[in-house]
Amino acid sequence: MKDLKDWVAVHQVYKQTKSKRATASLLGISRNTVKRLLEKTEPPVYSRKSYSSKIDPFKEQIIAWRCEPFCFNGTRIFRELKKRGYTGSIGPVYYYLKRVDEDVGGISRKATTRHESPPGDQAQFDWSEYQVLIGEQYKTVYCFAMILAASRKKVICFSLREDADAIYEAVQELFDELGGVTLELLIDNPKAFVIRNNPRSEEEIKYNPHALAMATHLGVELNACPCYWPRKKGKIERPFNFIEEQFIKGNSFASMEDLNSRGKSFINEWCNEQHSTTKRIPNQHYLIEEKATLQPLPKEHYFASSMFRRRISPDSYLSMGGNKYSVPVKYVGKHVFCRLIYGFRIMIYDSQGHFIQHQEILYGQHAIRTNPDHYEAIAKKVSTSIPQIRRDFTSRFSNGKSYLELAGKRFDQPTFHARRIMELQDLYDDETLDRFIGMAIDEDKLDIKSFKTMLREYNAGERKMHKSDKAKIENADGAVARVQAELTRDCSYYEEYAKEVLNV
Numbered sequence: 001m002k003d004l005k006d007w008v009a010v011h012q013v014y015k016q017t018k019s020k021r022a023t024a025s026l027l028g029i030s031r032n033t034v035k036r037l038l039e040k041t042e043p044p045v046y047s048r049k050s051y052s053s054k055i056d057p058f059k060e061q062i063i064a065w066r067c068e069p070f071c072f073n074g075t076r077i078f079r080e081l082k083k084r085g086y087t088g089s090i091g092p093v094y095y096y097l098k099r100v101d102e103d104v105g106g107i108s109r110k111a112t113t114r115h116e117s118p119p120g121d122q123a124q125f126d127w128s129e130y131q132v133l134i135g136e137q138y139k140t141v142y143c144f145a146m147i148l149a150a151s152r153k154k155v156i157c158f159s160l161r162e163d164a165d166a167i168y169e170a171v172q173e174l175f176d177e178l179g180g181v182t183l184e185l186l187i188d189n190p191k192a193f194v195i196r197n198n199p200r201s202e203e204e205i206k207y208n209p210h211a212l213a214m215a216t217h218l219g220v221e222l223n224a225c226p227c228y229w230p231r232k233k234g235k236i237e238r239p240f241n242f243i244e245e246q247f248i249k250g251n252s253f254a255s256m257e258d259l260n261s262r263g264k265s266f267i268n269e270w271c272n273e274q275h276s277t278t279k280r281i282p283n284q285h286y287l288i289e290e291k292a293t294l295q296p297l298p299k300e301h302y303f304a305s306s307m308f309r310r311r312i313s314p315d316s317y318l319s320m321g322g323n324k325y326s327v328p329v330k331y332v333g334k335h336v337f338c339r340l341i342y343g344f345r346i347m348i349y350d351s352q353g354h355f356i357q358h359q360e361i362l363y364g365q366h367a368i369r370t371n372p373d374h375y376e377a378i379a380k381k382v383s384t385s386i387p388q389i390r391r392d393f394t395s396r397f398s399n400g401k402s403y404l405e406l407a408g409k410r411f412d413q414p415t416f417h418a419r420r421i422m423e424l425q426d427l428y429d430d431e432t433l434d435r436f437i438g439m440a441i442d443e444d445k446l447d448i449k450s451f452k453t454m455l456r457e458y459n460a461g462e463r464k465m466h467k468s469d470k471a472k473i474e475n476a477d478g479a480v481a482r483v484q485a486e487l488t489r490d491c492s493y494y495e496e497y498a499k500e501v502l503n504v
Contacts, residue, residue: 010037054088120293122149123182124236133252144170151285152275160343164192169341172301180294185220194224210304217302256344257360307337322365326374382422389415399437407446420448
């Protein structure tokens with residue numbers, strides 16, 4: 001190509017200068033080059049030089065070994081060539097095999113037939129690794145994902161581990177979210193699923209026994225895709241980049257539970273957008289056509305590893321890893337069974353295997369997590385703290401302050417009686433108690449025994465309400481009567497009104 005450009009330049013300049021010396025000077029080339037190019041009346045043609053290769057003598061043999069019945073791979077062909085005197089490296093062998101595969105087959109190895117599964121037939125499962133800011137620290141997090149092949153409905157969950165327990169739990173959790181199980185689960189070839197999968201062998205794929213047990217428990221059949229052939233499960237491969245770009249990057253999360261909650265919401269919103277291939281909205285497609293075709297879920301999850309046992313302390317705490325977690329008080333003194341899944345979530349079950357609750361693990365040691373709802377069954381409805389009793393009594397009852405001042409002159413501990421009065425809240429509302437507190441002040445019956453006697457007498461009809469209280473009620477009743485009277489008119493009013501209308 002350089003000669004062609006020089007030939008054009010020399011001929012154009014020489015037409016102007018009519019001098020070889022001047023042409024050579026202007027173009028910065030030698031006079032001999034100018035002379036040689038001027039002698040050529042036709043423009044030079046580019047031709048590639050061919051070089052011999054050490055593999056040339058063996059090309060026909062390579063083609064034979066690559067085709068039936070041998071179907072040797074590149075390494076085997078290279079070993080056989082060395083036995084026959086080939087002295088080159090393996091690189092040219094692979095380069096030539098690529099050309100052979102394209103020429104012999106006539107079709108690129110990347111050519112793929114798109115397969116669309118009927119609703120309920122197939123789900124694809126895989127996971128990807130991300131660096132995520134959890135709290136104030138970056139952690140390696142694994143995103144497990146499942147997609148229904150027909151509707152493209154997607155669900156995800158996040159884990160701190162990618163061991164077999166996490167994988168089995170993720171499969172079951174994601175099927176739970178989908179509301180049913182497909183007939184087939186398309187998977188990759190990790191040891192948690194597949195022990196051996198040799199596509200060039202006639203042997204059947206050997207699955208992990210625990211994976212087969214989980215699949216039997218779910219009622220789904222495992223289908224391991226060919227090794228190093230990600231396009232077989234391309235539907236589940238594609239979303240991971242979108243999750244990283246649109247959700248992971250630029251976000252931080254308070255905890256792993258926060259990450260899971262927000263991640264599930266993100267995926268659900270994504271499933272409300274039109275899919276580029278099916279031109280349908282996955283969530284609608286799933287609800288209308290695919291959900292009804294799914295198989296029912298089992299009642300419980302399959303556990304590959306055994307659970308560990310813990311005894312609940314008298315203060316209703318479960319101890320694990322140097323930290324404490326509260327549980328409902330009805331389990332005090334009893335044994336419970338626990339599992340740690342995803343590296344952060346504690347699953348707690350009773351002695352019968354019934355699920356109680358799950359909690360996110362506490363990091364470090366000597367930390368305590370308490371849920372006040374767990375103590376509701378034994379929680380005191382009235383405080384035992386003297387300052388708090390005073391605050392509650394005076395805020396709840398208009399006569400509370402007067403009662404405490406007067407009772408303080410009569411008793412060593414007036415809050416004892418005040419607290420016992422507030423404990424009657426299950427039987428009487430605050431307005432009734434407040435009225436009787438006023439009566440107790442008027443009659444100087446401040447102790448709890450006398451107070452209860454007043455209530456019993458009133459309930460039995462032996463005690464009448466004080467005039468002041470009675471007047472309040474009567475005044476209220478009178479106000480109601482007046483309002484009713486204002487709203488009620490005599491019939492003569494309407495007769496007069498009718499006459500006026502007729503006269504008009």
